[in-house]
Amino acid sequence: MEFSDVINNRVSTRSFLQKIVSDEDILYILECAQKAPSWMNKQCWRFIVIKKQNIIKEIAKTNIINRWLKQAPVIIVACADPKQSGYNNEIGYYIVDVAIAFEHLILAATNRDLGTCWIGGFDEKKIKEILEIPPRIKIVAMTPVGHSKEKESIGLKTRKKLIRSTKRKSLQEIIHWDKW
Ligand SMILES: Cc1cc2nc3c(=O)[nH]c(=O)nc-3n(C[C@H](O)[C@H](O)[C@H](O)COP(=O)(O)O)c2cc1C
Structure with missing residues (x-):
């Protein structure tokens, strides 16, 4: 896929076909995560790949807003060992390290026509x-x-438009040239 197609095609996917994701695809997206930059190249990230359906269902039960996760064929959990990263200007860089790597993973998944959705709504404990x-x-x-089902469902598309905003702020709102 062209880089601009990867960027434009990535959307949060919340509905999946019951189709197996190949281990080759899983390893490819993890290799892309592995190539991300990190604090002093310490690579504090660790990834848990969950394919067992009983564990996926248990995870889905933990948060009411993300119950839909139960139909995901695979879930990847991005973890960090904070001791293997740095802290500066009140920023814990383990979050930055993992976030960069995870976005690599998400874009790599898009490149393989796989749907993803960044999930922050979880109960860590x-x-x-x-x-x-x-x-x-x-x-x-x-x-x-997983393989997205959303392309097939007009109902889902409409619901997404109504409930979950995907509209972006204009460039004028987010860019300052030369000074704030
Ligand atoms: C830090 C973060 C946390 C998020 N948490 C959730 C979540 O818990 N559940 C969910 O369905 N989407 C979650 N999202 C996805 C956003 O809702 C989504 O990225 C945003 O609406 C823009 O839509 P798009 O990804 O389709 O472009 C999260 C995204 C980010 C970056």
Whole structure:
């Protein structure tokens, strides 16, 4: 896919076909995450790839707004070991490191025609229990990965337009030239 097509095609996907995601695709998107920049190249990120449907269903149950995750064929949870990153200007860089890598992963998934949705609405304590994540590790985000069903459903498209805004601010609103 052309780079601009990857950027323009990436949308949050919340409905999936019951179609297997190949391990080759999963490894490709993780390799793309692996190539992200990080604080002193410490690569504090760790990824949990969940394919077991019983675990996916347990995760979906933990947050009412993200119940739809139950039909995801795969969920990837992006974790960080904060000790393997830095802190400056009141910014914990482990969040930045993982966020960059995870966006690489999301764009790589788009490049393979796989749908994703950045998920921040999760209960960290519950997810850590389910996935047996050690106490020192933080969960930064998660995403479903799967073949999108949304292209097929006009109803879903309309609901998305009504409920979930995808409209962007204008460039004038977000850019300052030379000084603030
Ligand atoms: C930090 C962050 C947290 C998000 N959390 C959720 C979430 O918990 N559930 C959800 O359905 N979408 C979530 N989203 C997706 C946004 O709603 C979505 O990116 C935004 O509406 C723009 O739509 P688009 O991704 O289709 O362009 C999250 C996105 C970000 C960046």
